[in-house]
Structure formats: C-alpha cells, structure tokens
Amino acid sequence: MRIYRLRQFGLEHLILEEAPSPSPGAGEIVLDVQAMSLNYRDLLVATGQYNPKLKLPATPLSDAAGVVSAIGPGVTRVRVGDRVTSHFVAGWLDGPFQQEYVATTLGTPGAGLAAEQVVLPAEAVVPIPEGYDFAQAATLPIAALTAWSALQTVSKVGPGQTVLTLGTGGVSIFALQLAKALGARVIITSSRDEKLVRARQLGADHTINYRTHPDWQQQVLEFTGGVGVDVTVENAGPGTLDRSLKATRAGGTIALLGALTGRQGTVTTGLILMKRLHIAGIMVDSRAVFETLIRFLVENRLRPVIDRVFDFGQLPEAFRCMAAGQHFGKIVVRR
Template sequence: MKAWLLNDFGLDNLVLRDTPTSEPKAGELLVKVGAVSLNFRDKAIVDGIYEPHKVPKPLIPVSDAAGTVVAVGEGVSRFRVGDRVNSHLYSRWIDGPPGPDEPDYCFGSPLPGGLAEYMIIHEDSAVRAPDNMSDEEASTLPIAALTAWYSLVDYGQIKAGHSVLVQGTGGVSIFAIQLATALGARVIVTSSNDANLEAAMKLGAVAGVNYRTHPDWEEQVLKLTDGKGVDLLLDVAGGNGLNQSIAATKAAGKIAQIGFLTGQTTELGLMPLIFRQTTIRGIAVAPRSAFDRMNAFLNENQIRPVIDKVYSFAEARQAYEHLERGAFGKVVIKIA
C-alpha cells in the first residue's frame, strides 16, 4: 500500500512510500481509509514537540480516519465487511475514567495512524461512522468533535441558559460552538480575526472578542456576562493565558484545558484560582462510549462538520502547512 512515513522529525522527513499492508489479526479490522483529518497533535508529532520519546520511526502519522472495512480477523462480531467506521484516538479507552497508560495506545503515535491506503483498527475501538456523513466529514470527528463534546457534556454538564467561552476557530472550537449552541448555551468566541468571529457567530455564537484588538480579552468577557464570567471555558491556547481564562470564568466555574497552542507550561497565579474557586481539568479526548453518544446527538441535531479545505493524498504536506497557517474548522486529506 501507499503510506506517508515520518522517518524523522520535520515536515521534510514525511515521505510517500510503498509499505506492506497488514493482515488483520484476531479481533481486528482492515479498513480502506477514505479520508483523514489533521489536528494540532498531528503537527506537534511531526515537529517533535509531542512526547518525542514515544514516537517510533518510521511512523504512519495521523490519528483521525474514516473508511470502509474490507477484511476482518478471527472472532470479529461488532463489524463486518462493508461497514463504514471511524478510528478512535485512545484505542483501549472504551468507557469510564482513563487508565494510566492510555497514551501508549494512541493512533498516529505510537500506533500506526491513518495517513495510508489501509489501516488496522481493533473492533473494540472502532466506531460506526454516521450514515449521513461522507468519509471526509466523518474523519473530522474522532478528536475535534469528541473533545468538544466531552468538555461540554461529560465535564461541563452544560445546560440551556449556561454560558460558554470558546477560544479560537480551529477544529475543536468550531465543533464546540455548534454543540454548545445545540445544547442551548450562550456561546462567546475569541479570535484574532474579525472575519472568523463573524463566521463563528453565523454558526451560533452570540458574541465575539478579538484578542488582538482587546489584549485584556477577559475584561470584555466579563462585560458580556454582567461581570460574572462564563460557566465553562474551553482553553485551547495554554501558556500563561490560563490566568486570563481564570479571570473570565465565573466563581466556582470550570475550565477545560484542551490545548497548548501558545505553550506547554504556564506561570499560574494561585490567589485568583483559589479565590474564584475555579476547577481546571485537562481534557484528552474521551472514551469510545462518549463517541457513540455524540454521534447520536450530531445526527439528531443535524450538525455537519465545518471543513476549511480537502487536500488530495499526494498533497499531505500542503495540508500540514495549511494547519500551521491556521484553519477555520478542519483540514482534511482525501485518501480513497
């Protein structure tokens, strides 16, 4: 099969090569990949800043895939040939709280990912792809949509009338706007791009704050919430901006710490955290059971993924470059 292989860190070391197609073992599915979508994690792996000590070389990267089952191993019962499935990042996290070693069984590193013509997925970790979505659309769900869902529903327990702040307009953030709006929440979005803020409001956000125009963006959020702050804040930036996130969240409110776009470390002011009694939880996607619940909600509410651009299989590097420049929604690579 054709596959993109990461031989060393750096995008120049991602090369298209022929490699053997694996045979499905007991309990496994061989999936003909239709499409994959890129997440910041995928770029960070290529750049060598995402647990580089765990990245095998060569590696078939990219965790999020959708495709069709073309062969099954012995004993498979959940799926059959012809079914359309999604990969699930944490291949062994099925339900309940995560185990201590879930990152050791992630697709796209250290397990082989989906940037190839075929992919092996164990039947227990595969998720039935939504019938009403193309492979390109379904490929956007495993990290971006599911992270937003888990933050809002399982952790945030968002209900109608609650307020949510979403940082940026990338994949997780756009899904969060769509999902939170469908849940009846009042959504505020931050971005450095006024056009993206306008587009986000067309998706359901009630207000937007340009953090370049307003560096103290948390003050604008407080004005928009009558001085209280939001019930839940989805922080995709990380870094020292976490202090502003605390200030923008209501007393006893919650922060879902999702990303690290501006830094993997932070100098945190403890007194505001203590006095505001803020809860901060790291969110690393979700178990497969949440994926199943989310897909039902997406279908019920007719939520469709927002895709910025679809690239061909041969244009994988250009897709990574697009992600680095920034995307409104998701960047997808069509394989089949």
C-alpha cells in the same frame, strides 16, 4: 498501497511510500481509509515537538474514516463493508479514564492513519453517523469528542449557561456548534476578524479579536454582566490560562485541553481557590461517550465545518495550512 512515513522530524521528511497491503491479526481489522482529518497534535508529532524520542520512521495522523475491508480471527463487532470512523484513545471503551489508556492512542504510540490501508483493533472504530460522508466522519474522533467532553463530561452545559471558547480551530468550532445546540450562549475569540464573522454565522453570540484586544477577558466579563462564563474551553494553554481564570465565573469550569501556547507556564493559583474554580484536564474521551456524541449530532442535524479538503498526495501541504493558522474548523485529506 500508499503510506506516509516520517523518516526524520519535519514536514519535508514526510514521504509517501509504497507498502504491501496489511493483514489483520486476531481481534483486528483492516480499514480502507477514505478520508483523514488533521489535528494540532499531528503537527506536533510530525515536527518532533510531541515526542522528540519517537522511534522513526513513523506514520502520523490519528483520525480517519473508511470501509472495513478485512477482519481478523475472533472479530464479531464489525463486518467487512462497514463504514466506520476511528476511535482515538483505542483502549478507552467506557467508564473512567485510566492512565494506561494513554499508551493506546492512535497516531503514536498506536497506529498512524496516514495510509490507504491501516490495521486497527476492532474495538477502535465506531459506525459513521447516518447521513455523514467520509470527510465529515473523519473530523469527529478527536476534535468533536474533545469539545463534547468539555461541554458534557467535565461540565453539563445547557440552556441559560454561557461558554467561552478560544480560537477558531477544529476543537473550538465544534465547541461553538455543540454549545449552541445544547442551548448555551457562546463567546468565541480569534486573531482574525473574518473568522469572527464566520463564527457569528454559526451562531456565536459574542466575538472578540484577541490580537486587537489582548485583554479579552475584560470583554468577556462585560458581556456576562461582570460575572464571567460558566465554562471555558481552554484550547491554548499556559499563555491564556490566567485570562481564562479571570473570564470564568466563581464556581465555573475550565476545560483545560489545549497546548497551542505550550505545555508549561505560571498560573495564578490564588484565582483558582478564591473563585472555587474547577480545572478539568481533558484527554479526548471514551468510545461510549463518542457513541453518545454521534447520537446527538444526528438528532441535532449538526454537520462539521470543513475548511479545506486536500488530496491524499498533499498531506505536507495540509499540515503547512494548519501551521499557518489559515483554517477555520477542520482540515481534511481525502483519498
């Protein structure tokens, strides 16, 4: 079987190699990967920005869907032939988040999924939603579940509320689709007008080009009658956080999940307390919440927005597409 290995950091060092088919140990399965999706985190892993001390060679990617081809001793939860998708925080099955779950995330430090066959804990998969193909299912584990966590775990978005989401990448487009399905109004930003046109077609109520309107929080306030939004899906991080604080209503929630502008910066803490804002850090979510999300997707007939599909041999090219910010929604690599 073919497997990608990162010999050194950098996309030019992401090499496709041959390896023997893996065998599952106790409590494990083998997943025959049919499709994988890219997340910004995977790009950071591959370029050494996520963990410069990562032991190499390593196999990147955290989201994949496929068919269970073997099960190890003691596995009763899934059967050979099941169509499943991966669950990112493999050890977080239900209940509140615990610090030790960080060590169980797929795509480092857990198994990387950029391979034709991967061994996973049997607990770290969920059935593919009814009516979804492998490519669609592979988009869900990180981006969709993170957007859902922002809208339903750390807040309870519903009719009459307004959501702001930044950019038009994987998480943000899921946030747009899910917030609309939950009955909310949605404001979305982008650096490109053509992407904002696509966002409107998906139901966005108000769109802002953050390049041509660097003070975009003013437009958010105008659109919300000077009040601000109920929930901001903060995909970008320190470079935008202060504007998000201004764009969010008193008592509102900022789902702080992104690092597109880095992982450190200054913040006007006075705004947080004077507006009694809730800043909620997000680390994807549990398997139980993933299953709830899947029921919602099926009930609401929602389908992921896949911008481009690359062949298995084109993973470095798929990463370059993501790095260039050319995409709208998700990028998929199919076997």
